[in-house]
Amino acid sequence: MKLNSDQLNAFFEVAKRGSFSKAALSLALSQPALSLRIQKLEQQLKTSLFVRDSSGISMTDAGEKLLLHCQLRENIEQDILQDLKAQGSLARDSIQGIVRIAGFSTTMRSVLIPSLHELILKHPQIQLEAFIREMHELPAVLKRSEADFAISEGPITLGNVENILIGHEENVVIESKKIISGREDIYLDNDSEDQATFNFFKAQGNGKNKKFKRNYLDEGNAILDAVELGWGRSIQPRHLIEGRNNLRIVPGFKAIKVPIYLNYFKQPFYLKIHELVRDHIKTGFRRGLG
DNA sequence: CGCCTACTGACCGAGGTGTG
DNA sequence: CACACCTCGGTCAGTAGGCG
Secondary structure: OOOOHHHHHHHHHHHHHOOHHHHHHHOOOOHHHHHHHHHHHHHHHOOOOEEEEOOEEEEOHHHHHHHHHHHHHHHHHHHHHHHHHHHHHOOOOOOOEEEEEEEOHHHHHHHHHHHHHHHHHHOOOEEEEEEEOOHHHHHHHHHOOOOOEEEEOOOOOOOOEEEEEEEEEEEEEEEEOOOOOOOOOEEEEOOOOOOHHHHHHHHHOHHHOOOOEEEEOOOHHHHHHHHHOOOOEEEEEHHHHOOOOOEEEOOOOOOEEEEEEEEEEOOOOOOHHHHHHHHHHHHHHHHHHO
16 A cells, blocks of 8 residues: 555644644645545545544544654655755765754753754754743644654653653752842742742752742743842752852752753654754753753 | 634546547 | 546535634
8 A cells, every 4th residue: 555645745734733724724725625635544544643623633543653654754855855965066974954852941041052052053054943842841842743852851751752861950949149138938930830949849858848939930041030130039950050140059958850851753764963963962961961 | 703623515627548 | 639538636615513
């Protein structure tokens, strides 16, 4: 049985966008035409690829398997194209293509950028798309193929996902060096879903599971700025306060180690660019986080 | 109630194939 | 080569259901 490439492209687009309408728009097709392509693919495979309901679509197990196939197919095609282009231009060692990395806020600026700095400068043809998501969103981002790599605080328990421990962040209590404002019991977090402060005090043991008030700023650098201004304290990775001379680590608390993982779908074949980025992240994070 | 989602039916056009 | 027919895949218009 041979799979039709138009149908596979239609499936891949729907899987990536999570919507028939958006995929149809992206493929310059009408929505019914796209719907028919998917239906025919499902008939050919004798299985459903999506669960449709009025609130949208979700992928079946068969759909997730086919998505992996489509990702692999895209990787192989990109690699062949890159090889052919390189032959044409005699630039055999040039690395090009798109790499998409989803991560959470604390590692993006201080660790990811230094990890990829050398690689990005050396290969101008690499198109990097790095974006920040909340920790709980990362598995879905990977599953929908919106990112090639995710950087998270734990293993992602999806089938066929590789979880590589790339270092630990050391969470500490920080406060302003200069301003003593009587706001020592106010802790700044991203939002009400952010469990960092709760988890930190829970890990301190019974005696230090103290009560505190919370303020929310939704963005890592805003939190650091606000702490510098004396708005309160915050639980942050130690590496984030390097270079911020107005901040200090509050003594008397045990630093809590948080493991950081690099997550990506296992593939029988990887693009060269993905292998390079993966290796640079692994070594860069181990160097940056210790 | 309007908007958004996907599906169905009717119809149309392009391309392939058979026939004279 | 020209024509007729068929198949496939497209669009348009309309429908149904859930959600804010």
